[in-house]
Amino acid sequence: MRLIQCLNDDRLTVARVVSDTEVQVVEGDEGVYGLARRAIAEGTSLTAVVEAALTETRLDYAQLVEERRLLPPMTHPDPAHCLVTGTGLTHLGSADTRSAMHATDKIDESELTDSMRMFRMGVEAGKPKAGEVGPQPEWFYKGDGDCVVAPETEIPSPTFAQDAGEEPELAGLYVIGGDGTPWRVGYAIGNEFSDHVTERFNYLWLAHSKLRACSFGPELFVGELPANLEGTSRIVRDGRTLWEKPFLTGEANMAHSLANLEHHHFKYRNFRRPGDVHVHFFGTATLSFADKIVVEPGDRYEIDLPALGRPLRNPLGSESDFGYSAATAL
Numbered sequence: 001m002r003l004i005q006c007l008n009d010d011r012l013t014v015a016r017v018v019s020d021t022e023v024q025v026v027e028g029d030e031g032v033y034g035l036a037r038r039a040i041a042e043g044t045s046l047t048a049v050v051e052a053a054l055t056e057t058r059l060d061y062a063q064l065v066e067e068r069r070l071l072p073p074m075t076h077p078d079p080a081h082c083l084v085t086g087t088g089l090t091h092l093g094s095a096d097t098r099s100a101m102h103a104t105d106k107i108d109e110s111e112l113t114d115s116m117r118m119f120r121m122g123v124e125a126g127k128p129k130a131g132e133v134g135p136q137p138e139w140f141y142k143g144d145g146d147c148v149v150a151p152e153t154e155i156p157s158p159t160f161a162q163d164a165g166e167e168p169e170l171a172g173l174y175v176i177g178g179d180g181t182p183w184r185v186g187y188a189i190g191n192e193f194s195d196h197v198t199e200r201f202n203y204l205w206l207a208h209s210k211l212r213a214c215s216f217g218p219e220l221f222v223g224e225l226p227a228n229l230e231g232t233s234r235i236v237r238d239g240r241t242l243w244e245k246p247f248l249t250g251e252a253n254m255a256h257s258l259a260n261l262e263h264h265h266f267k268y269r270n271f272r273r274p275g276d277v278h279v280h281f282f283g284t285a286t287l288s289f290a291d292k293i294v295v296e297p298g299d300r301y302e303i304d305l306p307a308l309g310r311p312l313r314n315p316l317g318s319e320s321d322f323g324y325s326a327a328t329a330l
Contacts, residue, residue, distance in 0.1 A: 001047050002309045003186075004032050005071040006064050012071070012257040015059060017219060017309060023064070025057040026050050032074040032220060033277060036175045036185045039109060046185060046222055061310075065218075065257035070151045073188055074173045076277040079145030084214060085265065086169070086192055086281030088138040088206075089119045090126075090256050091249065115203065122255035136264040137256055137283075140210040142192070147211075148279070151218035155193055156299070161212070164195035164316055165289040168233040168303040169281045170225075171216045171250045172262070180263070180272040187225055189305045189312040190216040192281045196289040216279060219309030227252040231305035235288055235295060243293045247286035249305070258282065268295030 002017040003026070012031045015023035025178040028035050039049045064070055093142055112120070128134040149155055157164040171190035174182050192214050201211035229250035235243040251257055265280055275283040288295065295301075298319050304311040 001050065002219040003032060003050065003062075003073060003222060004217070004219055005073050005075065005101060006059070007069040007071065007137075008059060010196055012075075016048075016054065017061070018058070019061075020310070023059050023061050025055045025059060027053045027055050028167050030077055031071075032185065033076055033175065036074075038184065039274075040175065040177045040183055050222075065152060065310075068150070068152050070218045072150055072215070073217040074147050074185060074277060074279075074281050075148075079148075081273075081275065082145030082148070082277040082279065083271065084142040084144065084147055084279045084281075086140050086142060086210070086283065087256075087261050087265075088140065088283050089115060089122060090137055090261065090283035091254050091285035092123070108157055119255065126254075126256035126260055127251075127258070128260060133263060134256065134260040137261055138206075139265070140206060142210050142212065142214055142281075145277070147213050149213050149215050149314065151215060151314065153314065155191070155213050155215055155216075155314045156317045156319035157212070157297075158319055161195050163289060164193045164295050165194055165196045165287060166235070166295070166301045166303070167192035167194055167281070167284045168231060168249075168286060168305075169284045170229065170305075170308075172258070172278075172280045172282065173216075173220060174278040174280065176272055176274050176276045176278070178274045180269075180274060182266045182272060182278070184262070186222040187308060188216045188220055188302050189231075189308050190214065190281050191301055191303055191312055191314060192284070198288065212237055214281075215312060215314045217312060221308045225258075226250055226307055229253070229305055229307055231303065233288070234302045234304075235293060236300040236302060237296070237298070240309045242299065243288045243291060245286055245288070245291070247284065249282070249284070252283075254282070 012028040039046045169190040173185045195209040300315045
């Protein structure tokens with residue numbers, strides 16, 4: 001099952017994707033978030049709740065896209081209660097990356113960078129047996145729900161940014177139950193969007209490079225995720241493809257299992273606050289930045305992962321700073 005959220009009659013509306021051209025409205029309050037909480041309370045599946053709430057109303061999918069009425073496929077009524085985070089160094093990457101990994105087997109540990117050491121830990125033990133825990137991955141914070149922009153709308157880049165690079169990723173969407181249990185609602189295509197120039201200058205600036213906007217969707221994939229996911233990431237400028245590259249994701253192409261990544265995120269009590277929404281990016285191995293592409297305002301990011309539905313598209317925008325460099329005393 002694939003779901004979207006959109007504006008219909010200026011109201012937050014959930015709809016089930018019927019085809020590339022049509023969606024079917026689902027009755028409910030508070031969007032997918034409300035439906036998920038109902039499923040948790042009733043001890044049933046989200047699919048069952050959605051099927052029981054389907055209406056006869058159909059909407060034109062293309063019109064929703066054209067009129068920019070799509071919304072992220074899950075939101076919290078209060079953006080401050082949506083936590084956006086991610087993990088890095090999780091994907092095996094290309095054959096060259098794997099070869100380079102094996103080539104370091106006989107290198108003294110002291111000669112490895114922290115990044116390579118963490119990557120090796122994931123490759124060696126990131127998919128533990130049931131009941132066991134693997135090594136923890138790189139982890140980063142992006143912001144709360146206010147950093148999320150809807151599909152088809154601009155991703156803003158601040159004036160102080162040195163890069164506006166896409167990161168095509170798989171994102172997990174979660175709701176925390178009343179007893180603190182994390183419930184995975186589903187998955188979506190994500191553009192994690194980072195400042196790679198800042199990160200490359202000094203890896204200790206990774207945290208700064210991640211404090212940017214992001215987007216995910218437009219569809220929420222509900223159900224068992226295929227282990228192998230193949231997609232395409234591209235940059236479009238003035239209607240022409242400037243850059244394009246295939247990418248792989250899903251557990252078959254990752255050093256870590258999704259369960260291991262989820263464990264190391266939700267093991268912290270403050271990430272299990274009842275009622276909160278979590279959007280967690282699972283990492284990537286494909287970047288236009290690696291091919292020396294410099295994205296400009298007006299260029300459009302397109303991330304196509306067919307198994308998860310319609311491509312995620314966002315043009316690059318810009319935002320001004322607040323014009324000050326320090327807080328004002330009261």
